[in-house]
Amino acid sequence: MKTDEIVSAMRSIVGETDVLTDPQDIAPHMIDWRKRHSGIAACVVFPRNVGHVSKVLAHCNAHRIKVFPQGGNTSVCGGSVPDGVGGSILMNLAKMNHIMEVNARNNSITVEAGCILADIQAAAFDADRLFPLTLGAEGSCQIGGNISTNAGGTNVVRFGNARDLVLGLEVVLADGRIWNGLRTLRKNNSGYDLKNLFIGAEGTLGIVTAASLKLYPRPCARATAMLGFSDVQDAVSEGIKLQTQFTSELVGLELISLSEFEISLRHAAKTRNPFEATPNWIVLVELAATSGSSEALTDRMTEYLRESFEEGIVQDAVVASSEQQRADLWKIRHSVTESNVKEGMGLTHDIAVPTYRIPDFIQQAGDALKAHYPEVLPVVVGHMGDGNLHYIAMFSHDNWSHVADKRKTQLELSHLLYDIAAGMGGTFSAEHGIGALHIPEMSKYKDPIELTLMQAIKNLLDPLDTMNPGRVVPLPHADA
Structure with a gap:
């Protein structure tokens, strides 16, 4: 037409x-x-x-x-x-933004796909509940996009990705048929779990128009601290111990390199360095509980960290004593994306490896960049609790402007890092999705049988390839 x-x-x-x-x-x-x-x-x-x-x-x-x-x-x-x-x-779908039902007794909320994530969080809060998906873009991202990309964020270590928070979906298929799967049951073993086909499919199989989501009791106690370490091995080891010690309370465990920390402080408004001497690696840890007080939970965390501090494993620790101090610590973390854009051309890699292999990946990736791209600054921020690292190769704006073939450089550099992650049983896409950018990686790193199955599902639900074509599913002849 x-x-x-x-x-x-x-x-x-x-x-x-x-x-x-x-x-x-x-x-x-x-x-x-x-x-x-x-x-x-x-x-x-x-x-x-x-x-x-x-x-x-x-x-x-x-x-x-x-x-x-x-x-x-x-x-x-x-x-x-x-x-x-x-x-x-x-x-x-921005105009489809109605919150359809909040049911505190069922711990569920049903919303249209255009609802802003922060508005869903606020509606849950007003019902004395928690919707735990939280992202740096939560003030502008829409829940339909979060579901369609299976978004992650800083609470995955406790509550899982978007997929783990979805109870039911309403989806319009490519031919216009409406599937109403807006159920709020925790158990429904009546055939294929169709909703999971559309979570993470990025609109290639149909459009999510509404969702029923899980809510949780709202925490009444929080404890937040920023810990400093001399090396990443100590940081990861301490993080693993924290996960064991605070199994039900740990909701955030974020890793930040010195380079990323300094970039955030340099470019983000109203941030300040809480440390007297900035450490090489920073871990932001947060505990939350539905009983007790924040003071008691903070005391528990502080007491637990005492031994590591005395042994010199934790070099420094800043513990939030108020909600404002907690917000200040998290602002440093949540400002990294916009700060990196201001700093230079950051080629971001959304990799995941088993948590205990994080130090190995960082060492090997740093060595590879030093050997092949010595002008690049390695910048690391990640959700350490689930092994997801945003490993960024930061070019200065001037250096990037002199790169002759930018697409070729991006592919070669990325595959250098993805090869390392794949060798550790990791992935090239942990939470950001595939989009159009990672089609080459799908062909290179995914099992051929997986791709064949994905293509078959795409052909079944969208045989004319009208839905977000060129995203997620590579054509059978796509080059690696």
């Missing part, structure tokens, strides 16, 4: 004002927030209900119009913007 025909059809379904075509209006939706991935589309469509989504997808499927779903556009893998071919639509 011609562009004007596509636009006319979309307006006939969702209304005149909910279809954007002006170049200035659609420009923010055509490029990701880091300004690294961009595309073009005939228009941006804002459905207001599941019926709109159904009719739009049915029309696009019948006319073979590509559909690119978008949430808060916080993807770092090129999965939230259209391709460069054109003749497609971008569907943003």
Whole structure:
């Protein structure tokens, strides 16, 4: 169909004002927030209900119009913007943002896919409950995108990824059919668990329009500390011991390198260094409990750390004594992404390895970068409790501007690091997803049988390849 025909059809379904075509209006939706991935589309469509989504997808499927779903556009893998071919639509679910039900007695909340993550957290809080998914982008990311990418974040060590928090889904399939799986049961052993097909599929199999999610009792006590270590082996060993000692209370265990720590302090507003002498490695640890007091929980943590401190394993420790001090410590951690963008061109690698292998990976990765890319600064921040490292090769803006073939350099450098992770039984994508960026890695590192099964599922649910094409599932002939 011609562009004007596509636009006319979309307006006939969702209304005149909910279809954007002006170049200035659609420009923010055509490029990701880091300004690294961009595309073009005939228009941006804002459905207001599941019926709109159904009719739009049915029309696009019948006319073979590509559909690119978008949430808060916080993807770092090129999965939230259209391709460069054109003749497609971008569907943003921001206007489907109703919280449909909060059921404290059932510890569940049902929401539309366009709800901002922070708003869901707030609704749970108002019901004296906790929705534990928490990310740096929680003020702008949408829950549909979180589910579609199986987002992780800083609470995974205790509560799991987005997949572990989903009870049921409502999904519109490529041909417009609506699957209503909005159940809130903890147990339902009645056949295939279909919801898991769509979690992490990044909109390639259908569009998540609503979700029923798990809630938890809201903690009444917290203990937060920032610990300093001379080497990463000590940091990881202490983290493993903390997981053993505080099995039910540990909710956050974050690892930060000196380089990342200094970048965050340099660029993030209203941050300050809590240490007198900055250590080489920093661990941010948080405990939470639904009984007792924060003071008592903090005393338990402090007493436990005393031996490691006396033995010189923990070089320094800053323990939060107020909610403001806790927020100040977490601000350093949550500011890393935006700070890295200001610092230079950071090639981020979302790897995961078994937790105990983190020191080995960091050593081998550092040696590899030093040998092949001596101008690069290794920068590390990660969710140490689940083995997920964001290992960043930081080029200065000037050095990156002189790289002749940027795409080739990015692939070669990334595969150098991914080979190391794969050799340790790790992965190249722990929580950020695949998008368009990691299609080469899918072909290179995934088992061929896995790819065949994924392609079969894609062909079954989206045989015309209209749903977010070119994402997640490589074509059978894709080059490694």
